[in-house]
Amino acid sequence: MKEKHKQLHQQYVNNLTKQKRYVRLTQCSMLLFFFVFWEVAAALKWIDPLLFSSPSRVWELLLTRIQDGSIVTHTSVTLSETVAGFLLGTALGTVMAGFLWWSPFLSKVLDPYLVVLNSMPKVALGPMLIVGLGPGFTSIIAMGALISIVITTLVVYNAFKEVDENYLKVIRSFGATKRQAFFSVVFPASYPSIISTLKVNVGLSWVGVIVGEFLVSKQGLGYLIVYGFQVFNFTLVMLALLVIAVLATIMYQFVELLEKKLIRRHHT
Amino acid sequence: MAFLELKNVEKTFFSKDSLNEAIRNISFSVMEGEFISIIGPSGCGKTTLLSLISGLVLPTTGKILLDGKEIQRPSPETGYMLQQDYLFPWLTIEENITIGLKTMGNLTETTRKRALLLLKQLGLADHAAKYPNQLSGGMRQRAALVRMLSTGPKLLLLDEPFSALDYQTKLKLEDLVFSTIKEHKKTAILVTHDIGEALVMSDRVILLSHSPGSIQRIFSIPEELKALIPFAARNHSAYNKWFQEVWKELESLERKA
Ligand SMILES: Nc1ncnc2c1ncn2[C@@H]1O[C@H](COP(=O)(O)OP(=O)(O)OP(=O)(O)O)[C@@H](O)[C@H]1O
Ligand SMILES: [Mg+2]
Numbered sequence: 001m002k003e004k005h006k007q008l009h010q011q012y013v014n015n016l017t018k019q020k021r022y023v024r025l026t027q028c029s030m031l032l033f034f035f036v037f038w039e040v041a042a043a044l045k046w047i048d049p050l051l052f053s054s055p056s057r058v059w060e061l062l063l064t065r066i067q068d069g070s071i072v073t074h075t076s077v078t079l080s081e082t083v084a085g086f087l088l089g090t091a092l093g094t095v096m097a098g099f100l101w102w103s104p105f106l107s108k109v110l111d112p113y114l115v116v117l118n119s120m121p122k123v124a125l126g127p128m129l130i131v132g133l134g135p136g137f138t139s140i141i142a143m144g145a146l147i148s149i150v151i152t153t154l155v156v157y158n159a160f161k162e163v164d165e166n167y168l169k170v171i172r173s174f175g176a177t178k179r180q181a182f183f184s185v186v187f188p189a190s191y192p193s194i195i196s197t198l199k200v201n202v203g204l205s206w207v208g209v210i211v212g213e214f215l216v217s218k219q220g221l222g223y224l225i226v227y228g229f230q231v232f233n234f235t236l237v238m239l240a241l242l243v244i245a246v247l248a249t250i251m252y253q254f255v256e257l258l259e260k261k262l263i264r265r266h267h268t
Numbered sequence: 269m270a271f272l273e274l275k276n277v278e279k280t281f282f283s284k285d286s287l288n289e290a291i292r293n294i295s296f297s298v299m300e301g302e303f304i305s306i307i308g309p310s311g312c313g314k315t316t317l318l319s320l321i322s323g324l325v326l327p328t329t330g331k332i333l334l335d336g337k338e339i340q341r342p343s344p345e346t347g348y349m350l351q352q353d354y355l356f357p358w359l360t361i362e363e364n365i366t367i368g369l370k371t372m373g374n375l376t377e378t379t380r381k382r383a384l385l386l387l388k389q390l391g392l393a394d395h396a397a398k399y400p401n402q403l404s405g406g407m408r409q410r411a412a413l414v415r416m417l418s419t420g421p422k423l424l425l426l427d428e429p430f431s432a433l434d435y436q437t438k439l440k441l442e443d444l445v446f447s448t449i450k451e452h453k454k455t456a457i458l459v460t461h462d463i464g465e466a467l468v469m470s471d472r473v474i475l476l477s478h479s480p481g482s483i484q485r486i487f488s489i490p491e492e493l494k495a496l497i498p499f500a501a502r503n504h505s506a507y508n509k510w511f512q513e514v515w516k517e518l519e520s521l522e523r524k525a
Contacts, residue, residue: 028510166354172367173348174419175341184367188358263358 053235058242061235070086071096075243078209078220081137085203086213089253090198092145093152101160101186102178114154122147130215138214140220146210148201159193160186202229202251206244269336270297271455272321277330279316281375289480290316296474296483298455300422303457305466307514308476308484310523314459315351317481318425321457322348334423344372347421351428352475353412355400361387361411362396368419383418390414390444406437413445417452424449424456430465442469463514467493467522468501473514477521485517 033056041047042054046189063108100107126143133139162185171185213222222239228236275295281288291313298304306314319325321332323342332339334346342348354365365383371376387396390410400408409429416424429445430438446469449456460466466473471494477484493501493510501507 093326164354166350166352167356169324169348169350169373170354170356170415171367172324173342173346174371175344176371180371184371185356188356192357 051234053238057235058238061239065239067120071239071243074220074224075247078213079220079247081140081212082140082144082205082209083222083251085209086148086201088141089145089148089205090201091151093149093197094156096149096153097156097160098182100157101182107157114150117150118154122206125259126211126215134217136218140209140216143212144205144208144222148204151204152197152201155197156190156194159190163189191263195255195263197238198255198258199252202248202255206248271300271302271335272298273333274321274511275331275333275445277320277332279313279320279325280328291479292482294481294483296486298457300455301453301459302469302472303449303456303475305460305470306476307460307463307466307473308481309478310461312476312479313481314476315427318348318427318457318459322346322425324348334369344419345421345507346423347416347419348425349412349416349427349429352432353400353408355408355411355415357400360397360399361403364400364411364417365418368415373418374419377441379418383414386414386417387411389448406433406441409433409441410444413448417448422455424454426456427456428459428461431461439499441446446498463511463518464502465498467507467510467514468496468498475514487514
């Protein structure tokens with residue numbers, strides 16, 4: 001009997017592994033097919049290689065740009081701006097949500113303003129930021145942060161508000177102060193919502209930073225895209241896009257790692 | 269002097285377009301070491317009464333005195349166990365049972381050891397490192413009990429602690445809670461909707477009438493039942509007579525409503 005169960009379990013595990021392998025295989029072949037098709041289409045002139053470039057050209061450009069070091073500079077500029085904007089936006093948004101939770105009066109007063117700010121397209125504020133903060137680093141980071149701060153505030157504040165009142169009763173029955181109640185109950189109870197806004201913010205801060213670089217145009221991947229477009233070097237544009245795709249994915253993976261660490265046991 | 273004293277306590281909940289009188293004119297007192305049960309129809313204000321005694325909610329009128337002092341806010345003297353266990357799902361059982369000590373700034377190696385010892389006494393020693401969702405309902409209820417006891421309160425407030433459990437587990441936990449409370453010489457107030465449970469656990473049973481809840485009658489349980497542990501008390505010959513008595517009173521309430 002025991003033996004049989006073991007066998008069945010082994011079979012079950014094998015099946016799972018097999019399924020996972022199929023999924024991975026299909027994903028890889030799709031990617032491979034995409035690049036091969038792109039290459040062939042460009043070589044046979046189905047698409048205009050001047051406009052759409054080709055994987056081999058992008059690859060060559062990548063190698064030369066790595067050799068002269070320029071891609072590394074541009075990438076690190078954009079990446080640091082994005083990470084800074086992301087962290088700043090998320091942190092400030094969460095702190096803001098904390099204040100709103102703390103003071104119901106403040107949250108009632110600010111409610112309409114937050115709604116307006118949230119529905120406003122934040123990138124439209126770009127020129128104002130540049131006027132205020134100067135055409136550089138600061139404006140671009142501000143853009144990356146601004147784009148996620150309001151939505152973070154709203155979502156996290158909602159999560160704070162929706163924490164089951166009974167958990168608060170438990171901690172207050174031990175004589176907890178408001179501060180203690182916040183840090184030992186409200187905040188940890190909201191980890192899942194905070195993580196899901198982090199996921200959204202990864203994408204948003206890339207948008208903010210790239211648009212910022214479009215406007216300021218000195219260096220960075222956004223600058224490469226605009227520059228490549230202006231001099232009709234679409235290989236450069238494609239290269240910048242691919243680098244962005246890879247980096248954004250890596251950042252997202254980091255957030256998922258954090259999620260696994262923080263909310264393993266979160267759901268009852 | 270009474271350990272806990274309620275004087276003409278009333279509680280009305282206000283909202284924008286209604287007002288809800290939950291309990292009306294409740295007065296009783298509890299001696300140190302006494303075990304009181306509160307029973308009554310659903311919605312008659314039992315939970316409200318407990319949260320008033322816990323200091324989480326303040327009465328609209330009237331006074332509640334604990335050790336002669338008026339209750340204004342939750343006191344370290346009082347432990348409160350809610351209608352469900354409400355263990356924090358993001359903390360391990362050990363972290364859950366020590367959070368009260370931590371909040372009060374009393375978490376030392378000694379108090380932590382004491383909490384873990386209590387956990388062991390309630391048969392959960394092997395589960396300290398687990399998370400609440402890895403435990404069964406009965407285990408979680410015991411862990412919640414340890415969490416309440418860990419800070420050493422003198423007055424225990426229990427809101428239907430066994431209502432979500434299967435019958436067997438419930439009977440076993442009744443015995444366990446009863447002997448734990450007697451051993452530590454605590455004063456306890458238990459809310460329940462189970463007449464039998466109220467009879468076998470307590471020294472006195474307070475029956476509340478329909479909402480707004482007020483005291484309908486107080487039953488004093490005779491010595492012969494009080495002395496027995498709950499399981500034995502359920503099998504005592506006097507048990508049935510008392511059950512009938514309380515049952516009749518509850519029935520007459522139903523008829524009035
Ligand atoms: N925070 C609150 N705000 C408004 N009304 C409330 C509040 N808490 C309780 N009530 C009302 O007070 C009355 C008594 O509620 P309570 O929860 O004390 O009843 P209960 O006897 O514990 O019921 P049950 O047996 O179902 O647990 C109910 O009418 C309820 O709607
Ligand atoms: Mg209740």
